[in-house]
Amino acid sequence: MTKTAEQKSAISPRRDQDFPEWYQQVVRAAELAEPSDVRGCMVIRPWGYGIWENMQRQLDAMFRATGHRNAYFPLFIPLSYFAKEAEHVEGFAKECAVVTHTRLEADADGKLKPGSPLNEPLVVRPTSETIIGASYAKWVQSYRDLPILLNQWANVVRWEMRPRLFLRTTEFLWQEGHTVHETEEQARAEATLILEVYERFAREHLAVPVFTGAKSESEKFPGAVETLTLEAMVQDRKAIQAGTSHFLGQNFAKASGIQFQNREGKQEFGWTTSWGMTTRMVGTVVMMHSDDDGLVLPPRIAPTQIVILPITPKEDTRARVLETCDALALQLRGKHFANSPLEVEVDRRDLGGGVKNWEWIKKGVPIRVEIGPRDLEKSSVEVSRRDQPIKSKHSMSLQEFAATAAEILMSIQQNLLERAKKFQEENTRVIESKEEFYDFFTAKNANKPEIHGGFALAHWNGSGKVEEQIKDDLKVTIRVVPFGGEPGKCIFTGEPSAKPVIWAKSY
RNA sequence: CGGGCUGUGGCUCAGCUUGGUAGAGCGCCUGGUUCGGGACCAGGAGGCCGUGGGUUCAAAUCCCACCAGCCCGACCA
Numbered sequence: 001m002t003k004t005a006e007q008k009s010a011i012s013p014r015r016d017q018d019f020p021e022w023y024q025q026v027v028r029a030a031e032l033a034e035p036s037d038v039r040g041c042m043v044i045r046p047w048g049y050g051i052w053e054n055m056q057r058q059l060d061a062m063f064r065a066t067g068h069r070n071a072y073f074p075l076f077i078p079l080s081y082f083a084k085e086a087e088h089v090e091g092f093a094k095e096c097a098v099v100t101h102t103r104l105e106a107d108a109d110g111k112l113k114p115g116s117p118l119n120e121p122l123v124v125r126p127t128s129e130t131i132i133g134a135s136y137a138k139w140v141q142s143y144r145d146l147p148i149l150l151n152q153w154a155n156v157v158r159w160e161m162r163p164r165l166f167l168r169t170t171e172f173l174w175q176e177g178h179t180v181h182e183t184e185e186q187a188r189a190e191a192t193l194i195l196e197v198y199e200r201f202a203r204e205h206l207a208v209p210v211f212t213g214a215k216s217e218s219e220k221f222p223g224a225v226e227t228l229t230l231e232a233m234v235q236d237r238k239a240i241q242a243g244t245s246h247f248l249g250q251n252f253a254k255a256s257g258i259q260f261q262n263r264e265g266k267q268e269f270g271w272t273t274s275w276g277m278t279t280r281m282v283g284t285v286v287m288m289h290s291d292d293d294g295l296v297l298p299p300r301i302a303p304t305q306i307v308i309l310p311i312t313p314k315e316d317t318r319a320r321v322l323e324t325c326d327a328l329a330l331q332l333r334g335k336h337f338a339n340s341p342l343e344v345e346v347d348r349r350d351l352g353g354g355v356k357n358w359e360w361i362k363k364g365v366p367i368r369v370e371i372g373p374r375d376l377e378k379s380s381v382e383v384s385r386r387d388q389p390i391k392s393k394h395s396m397s398l399q400e401f402a403a404t405a406a407e408i409l410m411s412i413q414q415n416l417l418e419r420a421k422k423f424q425e426e427n428t429r430v431i432e433s434k435e436e437f438y439d440f441f442t443a444k445n446a447n448k449p450e451i452h453g454g455f456a457l458a459h460w461n462g463s464g465k466v467e468e469q470i471k472d473d474l475k476v477t478i479r480v481v482p483f484g485g486e487p488g489k490c491i492f493t494g495e496p497s498a499k500p501v502i503w504a505k506s507y
Numbered sequence: 508c509g510g511g512c513u514g515u516g517g518c519u520c521a522g523c524u525u526g527g528u529a530g531a532g533c534g535c536c537u538g539g540u541u542c543g544g545g546a547c548c549a550g551g552a553g554g555c556c557g558u559g560g561g562u563u564c565a566a567a568u569c570c571c572a573c574c575a576g577c578c579c580g581a582c583c584a
Contacts, residue, residue: 039576
């Protein structure tokens, strides 16, 4: 490029210019995913899928450690099963894909057309409460059969109108846990336990700090008694739901006929929960940590944590440089970070100079290491961290780097979390009047709104009407009703309020 | 489903008003010069201009129909 080299960032537009477009460009530049020919569906590319697989593996281990096991249930749900829980149907009906025919047949012109209609249409699962409930109804007879603690990793389909890569796609990947318990207390404890697992996973693995609590009545999962949630704040200060855990009471047990004989010999309905986390988390991580040069990955979920870039300007040193790179890679792979061997790659591709370097920057690899002829003399390496300015490089001895690589990764992981926490704190405000509230959520520049607002902690009288009014006026909703909190006065009506709640614009 | 817009090489688009049979940038391939760095020079591959019909000697360009996609609204992990 012959243009001025000053301050040129790899991603355009920058975050402050157009955040949604910046996000799309980061996803594209990092080769995480791309839109497919099927509307609303995405192709997840190896780098993006690698991130998901890491999330999956790590979260799965946490489920196992808390007594859960994996299973798999059908993609199709008979319409009659689906229709059993009234609120549930109403909540999902509009976004269900339906299979009405089996097989294709060629017509007179040789065109393929759906063949025989099904007696009963099949719904492509938007979530699996009802189909799993049908199995549970068979499995549960006695209180001795409880609890059932299962999880499944699956794809689901929700016919959404506004797809965006990872954040909202028609088909998405997730895990859904479904449990049955003997008592209300146990089921509530399960929902809370999972919320804690999610919170810890987000914080420790993804470097994503969250607020936890319950959803208000209007934002609840269709059919749930209580929905627990985690909400993260990304860099445009909007909220994004990072996972949900539902206490379903006996609603779904009644709908599916999950009954057992209790300790007193009486028939009783089971108490169920369900909980899920999706590929949306990949998008959340992107919006949380990335910068104007592209993706920035928390080391724990980076498919490659360290990339070694051989610098080979002269033929006569080429072989020795490559040898040194391979030896270092081998040494590093014998070391561990967060209980897993280091993921190291030597980029030997025959590509010119900085092209490779920039590719890895845009992909968000935590550590880049350069080794060239000059380093051979001194037995040194040049180390760059993705959480520091792109141009900064630190020279250190090869042995020192090998010995401290895992510590550097840890330091990056912590730094990303600290940075995100600080951002969240700086943009979370206690708000005490309606005027202040409206001001907080109104952009100064109405035509081209700048990044504004954040999370507002404000008292509220519990009325759905007030909620609706605020949503209409500002597109702001209650994201979380936190646990605990002192009583006060609703800032909108002056009426009594049980506790302050968190308001924000959301994805 | 309501309102606005667009369909031209892999990507972003120009050309269309004033019909004459296809262009640019990026990307890709080859060769060379560079290279502790997203470089440069030269050459090259790649398109029945969304689909169908009409007008005309002649249609990417004009007319009609259809199809598809995008953006703005209600829904949402």
